Amino acid sequence: MKLPAIKLQTRLTAYLALLHLALAGCATLLLPAQPLLFVGAEALLVASMALGWWLIRCALEPLGYTRRFHDLLQDQQYAARLALPGVTELDALVAMFNGMLSVLHRERLAAGEQQGFLERLLEAxxxxxxxxxxxxxxxxxxxxxxxxxxxxxxxxxxxxxxxxxxxxxxxxxxxxxxxxxxxxxxxxxxxxxxxxxxxxxxxxxxxxxxxxxxxxxxxxxxxxxxxxLSAELEDSERATYARLIRVLAHEVNNTVAATGSVLDSLLAYRGQLEESDAGDFVTAIVAVKRRNTSLGEFIDRFTRVVKMPAPELRPTRLQDVVDDILWLNREQCNARGIQLGWSRCDAVAPLQLDVQLIEQALLNIVKNAVEAIDERNARDASAGGAIRVELEDLGERVRLSVFDSGALLGDGAPQRLFAPFVSTKKGGQGIGLMFVREVLGRHGCTYALAPAGPGETRFDIWFPVG
Incomplete structure (x- = not known):
C-alpha cells in the first residue's frame, strides 16, 4: 500500500516540476529584453509551483489515512481510533474509518465471548x-x-x-x-x-x-x-420394573393370603375323612400350602429390591466385611473343592458404607461365583475352581475385585445381566445382580463385569473415598 502512494506522489511532483521548468524556459527565451516581466514571470512560476505542491499534499492526504487504517486492520488494533484532522472532507473520511473500527471491535469482543463460552460449554x-x-x-x-x-x-x-x-x-x-x-x-x-x-x-x-x-x-x-444414556435407561427400567412388581405383588399377595386361608379351612375336614384317605388329603394340602408360601417368598424377593431403604452410611472397614463374607462361604467352598484367595490391603481407610446392604451385595456376588463354578464343574468334574478377592487403594478410589473360574459370561454384553429378569443360570430369576446394581448405585460406586482372561470372570467395584 505504501509503494503505490509514493510513486503517485513522485509522478505528480515530477509532472509539476517539468511543467514549471518548461514555462521557465519559455520565459527565459521570450523575455530576455524585459527584465521586469521576466522577474514577474519567474515569481509567478515559483508561486504556482508552491501552490501545486500544496495541492498535491492535500490531494494525497486521504491516502495517508487509508494507509494508517490498513495498518490498524492488519495489526488487528480494533480498539484504536484515528484523530480528526480538522478538515471537513477528511473529517468525514476519518469518522467513517473510526465507525468501522468501532463495529469491528464490538464484533470481535462478541465473537471472543461466544468462543470462550462455547469452549467452556464443551468442556463442561x-x-x-x-x-x-x-x-x-x-x-x-x-x-x-x-x-x-x-x-x-x-x-x-x-x-x-x-x-x-x-x-x-x-x-x-x-x-x-x-x-x-x-x-x-x-x-x-x-x-x-x-x-x-x-x-x-x-x-x-x-x-x-x-x-x-x-x-x-x-x-x-x-x-x-x-x-x-445408560443411567437414564436404567432409571426408566427401574421405574417400569417397580410398577410391574407392585402390581404383581398386590395381586399375588392377595391370592396367596386367600389361598392360605382356604387351605387352612380345608384341613379342618381331615377328621371327617377315612383314615386311609386322610393322610393323602393332608399331604396334598400341605404341599399346596408349601407351594403357596414359596410363591409369596418369590414375590417378596422382588419387592425387596423395589422397597430397598436409603443407605445409612457409617465409617466401615471394607476389609472386615470381606473377611466375614469369605468366612461364611468357607465351608461350602471347601466342600465343593473351591479355593478361596484374599489379597487384603490394610492401607485402605474406612469407607462410608451401609454395612447390611454392602454385605448382602457382596454375598450375592460370591454366591454367583460359586454357582458359576458349580455349573462349570457339572460339565467337567476335573475343572476344580477358585475364587479370588483383591482390594487395592487407588488414591481417590478403592477397587474391590472378585475373580472366579466359572467363566459363564459367554459372548453377550455383561451389562445386560444387571437388567431385571435376565440371568445366565438355569432357573435364575434375574434378581441378584439387579439388587447388586441398586446397592452399588446408592453408594455412588461404579462397577464392571467382564471376562478377565481364559476361563475367568472378573467383577470390579470402585468405591469413592471420602
Missing amino acids: TPSAVLVFDFDHAISLVNASAASLLGLAAPLGKPLSAWIEGDAAFDGARDERGRARSRDLVRQLDALALGDSRLVVDLDGRRYRAQRSRFFDRGFARHFLIVED
Whole structure:
C-alpha cells in the first residue's frame, strides 16, 4: 500500500516540476529584453509551483489515512481510533474509518465471548463431542470424549486410525478397555451424516450418537455428539420394573393370603375323612400350602429390591466385611473343592458404607461365583475352581475385585445381566445382580463385569473415598 502512494506522489511532483521548468524556459527565451516581466514571470512560476505542491499534499492526504487504517486492520488494533484532522472532507473520511473500527471491535469482543463460552460449554458438557476438519481428521476433543474413547494424541488423525490399529489408546487402559474403545470408535466412524442412533459398547453401556455438520468459511465440517444414556435407561427400567412388581405383588399377595386361608379351612375336614384317605388329603394340602408360601417368598424377593431403604452410611472397614463374607462361604467352598484367595490391603481407610446392604451385595456376588463354578464343574468334574478377592487403594478410589473360574459370561454384553429378569443360570430369576446394581448405585460406586482372561470372570467395584 505504501509503494503505490509514493510513486503517485513522485509522478505528480515530477509532472509539476517539468511543467514549471518548461514555462521557465519559455520565459527565459521570450523575455530576455524585459527584465521586469521576466522577474514577474519567474515569481509567478515559483508561486504556482508552491501552490501545486500544496495541492498535491492535500490531494494525497486521504491516502495517508487509508494507509494508517490498513495498518490498524492488519495489526488487528480494533480498539484504536484515528484523530480528526480538522478538515471537513477528511473529517468525514476519518469518522467513517473510526465507525468501522468501532463495529469491528464490538464484533470481535462478541465473537471472543461466544468462543470462550462455547469452549467452556464443551468442556463442561457430559456429552462427548468430536469436531473434524475439512479432511475428516479430529480437530477438537472435549474432556468427556477423551474420557469415553481414551484416544492418545487424537488431533490431526481420522477415527479410522484407531480402527486399523495404527493409533494408540490411553496407556492407562487395559486390553479390555482398548477393545471396548476400538469397538465404539468403529461404530462412530460408520455413522452417516445426519444419522442419530443408539450404540452399545462391549460392556453393554448404551449411547445416543449423532453425526452432523456446520459450515466454516463456506465449507462443511462434521462433528459427533455421543450422549451416555445408560443411567437414564436404567432409571426408566427401574421405574417400569417397580410398577410391574407392585402390581404383581398386590395381586399375588392377595391370592396367596386367600389361598392360605382356604387351605387352612380345608384341613379342618381331615377328621371327617377315612383314615386311609386322610393322610393323602393332608399331604396334598400341605404341599399346596408349601407351594403357596414359596410363591409369596418369590414375590417378596422382588419387592425387596423395589422397597430397598436409603443407605445409612457409617465409617466401615471394607476389609472386615470381606473377611466375614469369605468366612461364611468357607465351608461350602471347601466342600465343593473351591479355593478361596484374599489379597487384603490394610492401607485402605474406612469407607462410608451401609454395612447390611454392602454385605448382602457382596454375598450375592460370591454366591454367583460359586454357582458359576458349580455349573462349570457339572460339565467337567476335573475343572476344580477358585475364587479370588483383591482390594487395592487407588488414591481417590478403592477397587474391590472378585475373580472366579466359572467363566459363564459367554459372548453377550455383561451389562445386560444387571437388567431385571435376565440371568445366565438355569432357573435364575434375574434378581441378584439387579439388587447388586441398586446397592452399588446408592453408594455412588461404579462397577464392571467382564471376562478377565481364559476361563475367568472378573467383577470390579470402585468405591469413592471420602
